[in-house]
Amino acid sequence: GENVEQHPSTLSVQEGDSAVIKCTYSDSASNYFPWYKQELGKGPQLIIDIRSNVGEKKDQRIAVTLNKTAKHFSLHITETQPEDSAVYFCAASREQTGANNLFFGTGTRLTVIP
Amino acid sequence: GAVVSQHPSWVICKSGTSVKIECRSLDFQATTMFWYRQFPKQSLMLMATSNEGSKATYEQGVEKDKFLINHASLTLSTLTVTSAHPEDSSFYICSARKRVFPYEQYFGPGTRLTVT
Numbered sequence: 358g359e360n361v362e363q364h365p366s367t368l369s370v371q372e373g374d375s376a377v378i379k380c381t382y383s384d385s386a387s388n389y390f391p392w393y394k395q396e397l398g399k400g401p402q403l404i405i406d407i408r409s410n411v412g413e414k415k416d417q418r419i420a421v422t423l424n425k426t427a428k429h430f431s432l433h434i435t436e437t438q439p440e441d442s443a444v445y446f447c448a449a450s451r452e453q454t455g456a457n458n459l460f461f462g463t464g465t466r467l468t469v470i471p
Numbered sequence: 472g473a474v475v476s477q478h479p480s481w482v483i484c485k486s487g488t489s490v491k492i493e494c495r496s497l498d499f500q501a502t503t504m505f506w507y508r509q510f511p512k513q514s515l516m517l518m519a520t521s522n523e524g525s526k527a528t529y530e531q532g533v534e535k536d537k538f539l540i541n542h543a544s545l546t547l548s549t550l551t552v553t554s555a556h557p558e559d560s561s562f563y564i565c566s567a568r569k570r571v572f573p574y575e576q577y578f579g580p581g582t583r584l585t586v587t
Contacts, residue, residue: 389574391575391576393578398581398583399580399581400475400477400564400566400578400579400580400581401515401564401578402578403575403576403577403578406575408573446514446515452573452574458505458517458520459505459517459566459576461514461515462514463513463514464513464514466512
């Protein structure tokens, strides 16, 4: 099955700096890679996703890059703000299969210091 | 947007009783819903996959007779924790997958279960 690894487990940055979270996956058939933000006591919120036919996707201050050959993808947050503080999860799945199970990374706790 | 609700948001029950948690997709139809369990400071653990109109598929190690799942319609799935024990205390989160491409999954806000 799929194995998703995520690093770092914790990350602290100064407000305004950039934050980068990296994930690797093992299943070369995975083709859908979403990122979720989870605030304390809440469910994960989809913030951005990328499919294997694209190398990079950007949405305002958030961007995701994908390297299919190396089987890794990264989340980039620029101009970080205190409200970006949360736990971020990467995930991978085979989108076209019936089950479409998401395999999650172990999470990164991001703290943005004002 | 795509909104998934869960009810209740938190519940306290006594050991031996059963608790039902509802998961609804409010503005889209979902043929597939997923139930996860999350322990403090840990990732999400998939418990089961729920398909509308058919039996749920449980992950290895999850007792299907203890965690009853019913996916009665394209917008509603329920998880019933039967004969709850303190070790069942956890954060339970559902997600719903859109039935049309792109098949994004959207998560509910979670239900905090405490068994005393």
